[in-house]
Amino acid sequence: MVLSPRFAVGQSTEKAKILNQRIPFVFEVAKNKARQSINDIPINRYPITTDKSGKWKTTNSSGWTSGFFPGILWLLHEQSGNKAFKQEAIKRQNNLSDQQYNTKTHDVGFIIFESFGNGYRLTENKTYRSIIFNAAQSLSSRYDKKIGLIKSWEGPSNTHQTIIDNLMNLQILFWSAKNSRNPNLKKIATNHALITAKDFIRSDGSTYHLVNYDFKTGKIVSKMSAQGLSSQSSWSRGQAWAIYGFTMAYRETGDVTLLNSARKTANYFINSLPPDFVPYWDFSVIDKKGAPKDSSAAAIAASGLLELAKLEKTQVYKNRYTEAAENILLSLSSKKYLSAKKEEKSILLHGTYNKNVGDFDTGTIWGDYYFLEAMLKYIAIRQQ
Numbered sequence: 001m002v003l004s005p006r007f008a009v010g011q012s013t014e015k016a017k018i019l020n021q022r023i024p025f026v027f028e029v030a031k032n033k034a035r036q037s038i039n040d041i042p043i044n045r046y047p048i049t050t051d052k053s054g055k056w057k058t059t060n061s062s063g064w065t066s067g068f069f070p071g072i073l074w075l076l077h078e079q080s081g082n083k084a085f086k087q088e089a090i091k092r093q094n095n096l097s098d099q100q101y102n103t104k105t106h107d108v109g110f111i112i113f114e115s116f117g118n119g120y121r122l123t124e125n126k127t128y129r130s131i132i133f134n135a136a137q138s139l140s141s142r143y144d145k146k147i148g149l150i151k152s153w154e155g156p157s158n159t160h161q162t163i164i165d166n167l168m169n170l171q172i173l174f175w176s177a178k179n180s181r182n183p184n185l186k187k188i189a190t191n192h193a194l195i196t197a198k199d200f201i202r203s204d205g206s207t208y209h210l211v212n213y214d215f216k217t218g219k220i221v222s223k224m225s226a227q228g229l230s231s232q233s234s235w236s237r238g239q240a241w242a243i244y245g246f247t248m249a250y251r252e253t254g255d256v257t258l259l260n261s262a263r264k265t266a267n268y269f270i271n272s273l274p275p276d277f278v279p280y281w282d283f284s285v286i287d288k289k290g291a292p293k294d295s296s297a298a299a300i301a302a303s304g305l306l307e308l309a310k311l312e313k314t315q316v317y318k319n320r321y322t323e324a325a326e327n328i329l330l331s332l333s334s335k336k337y338l339s340a341k342k343e344e345k346s347i348l349l350h351g352t353y354n355k356n357v358g359d360f361d362t363g364t365i366w367g368d369y370y371f372l373e374a375m376l377k378y379i380a381i382r383q384q
Contacts, residue, residue, distance in 0.1 A: 015326045020382065022333045023375060027079055029340060030347050030372055034076055037069065037345055038088055044095045047345075049353050050363035054344035061096050064107035068369040070096070071114035075372045078122055086122075093119060100134040103141045106152045109169025111135075114369065117172065129179070136176035139169060140188050147218045148191045153210075159221060160213040164200055164238040167193065167245025174252040186252070193249035197261040199223075200242070205268030206234035206283065207242045225282075227354050233284035236297040237352070239269050244304030244370075251311055262308050263317070269301055270324045277327040278337065281352040281360060292360040294352040295337050296367030302328040303374035306381065322381070329378060332371055339363065347371060 037056060041047065045058035046066035059066060073089035076082065093115040102108050112135035120128040142151045147160050150169070155161040170189040177186035199220065200208050209225040228235030246262035249255070272283045278298040285291045302325045309321035331337060332348060339349050346363020348371055353359040 015323070015330055016382065019326055019330050019333065019378070022330075023379065026333050026338065026347075026375060027076070027372075029338060030072070030368070031076055031080065031082075031085075033339070033345060033347050033368075034072060034085065036342075040345065041069075043091055046092075047365040049351070049359060049365070050344070050346050054339075054341070054346070054363070056345050056363075056365070061099055061111075062102060062105070064105065064110055065365050066096055066099070067093070067111040067114035067116075068365045071118050071369050072365075072372060074115075074118035074122060075369070075376060078118075079372075079376060089115070089119065097131055100131045101138055102135075103138045104154075106139060106142055106150055106166050106169050108135050108139050109172040113169075113172040113175070117175070132172060133176050133180050136172050136180075136185055139172060140185055143188045143192070144218075147213050148195045149213070150188070150192050155212065158215050160215050160218075161210060162196070162213070163210050163226070164196070164207050164245075165241050167196055167249065168241055170245065171248055174248070178252075189249070190253050190255070193246065193253070193258055194255070197246065197257055201261060201264060202234075205264040207239055207265060209235050209238040227356060229282040229284045229355075233282050234268075234272075235282050236269075236279040236294050237281075237300065239265060239279075239283065240297040240300035240304065243269055243301050243308070247304050247308040247311065251307065259311075262304075266301075266305060266308060266321060266324075270305075270320075273328075276336070277324075277331045278350070281355045292352045292355055293350045294360075295332060295348045296351040296364040296370070298328045298332055299348065299367045299369075299371040299374060301325075302332070303370045303377060306374060306377040310377075310381065325374065325378070329371075329374060 047056040047069050048059050048065045049057055051057055070089045070093040073085045077085035096115055099111045116128040116131045144160055149162045150166055151160055152163040152166045153161040170192055173185045173189035199211050208223040211223050212221040214221050224231040225233050225235045242265040246258050250258035250262055273279055278293050278295055281292045281294045305321045305325040309318045312318040337349050339346055347368040351362055351364035351367045
């Protein structure tokens with residue numbers, strides 16, 4: 001295992017002190033941004049990225065990001081105890097309830113689990129539980145037994161397309177299997193995670209974004225990065241999804257293959273970070289002058305790294321991943337990345353959705369969500 005010397009064990013005490021001092025301000029900023037968004041955004045619209053003026057662009061209930069704003073409101077209720085955030089989360093997720101039957105997208109996991117999943121975790125509302133179960137069944141309908149993977153995108157009729165992001169949606173299957181005693185859902189999620197580990201990770205720990213399979217034979221047709229710098233580059237948000245997804249799958253299965261996959265993808269991410277610990281939009285970028293960063297990739301990775309550190313039994317790994325997450329969160333909570341101006345509606349600045357279509361250097365609703373999630377995880381770790 002090769003890790004950057006910047007992450008040597010024993011350096012995190014002072015960093016932890018600084019980060020702990022910043023956390024209350026981060027949540028005050030987040031609450032103010034959430035209140036602004038509640039006032040600005042219709043109840044049936046959902047943030048995705050910000051425009052040049054700093055205002056949210058929105059999507060409808062079927063958009064892949066629709067669950068994140070209700071999820072943020074649940075996280076803010078959890079952190080503050082403020083019932084106003086809870087009531088607003090309930091109102092806004094109610095318009096997502098029809099998505100529990102959406103079989104046309106793998107992102108039903110994102111849509112339902114980040115909203116109703118947090119809602120159930122914090123309230124144990126039985127209606128939310130049923131919605132989660134139904135969404136898990138909808139997601140499982142996209143599973144192909146021959147290939148062993150859930151279909152992500154609707155490509156040519158002779159192909160089965162799966163993307164690295166799909167790991168994140170397995171969480172709703174694992175949860176539903178555990179809480180409904182449906183072993184088939186766990187089998188589907190486990191198979192998907194293991195095949196992703198086999199087919200998506202390069203020897204150096206970097207990942208492909210998209211793998212195309214022959215629909216009839218199940219054989220690999222091609223591997224590529226659809227949103228990266230080139231077809232064979234290492235897209236940073238995809239790498240972050242991998243860290244988080246493999247860690248979550250290991251937590252739910254105990255399979256050492258998935259632990260090793262989480263470590264391998266995490267080590268590549270950590271070793272490839274620039275001095276401020278927030279990745280460029282693609283790790284293969286050579287000319288870094290003026291190249292966009294992706295704060296959302298950093299936030300996702302920080303949350304995944306904290307979970308991985310929690311699961312690690314070897315102290316040296318636990319320390320390395322905790323400190324890497326600390327470094328990222330320190331950077332994201334700095335003036336460079338934390339959005340403190342009123343006209344900027346996102347919590348984080350400098351996110352990249354898709355550089356190839358000109359959608360970069362914006363706020364991202366998923367970046368905000370995973371940033372707050374990581375901060376709550378960090379608080380929990382420091383209280384132990």
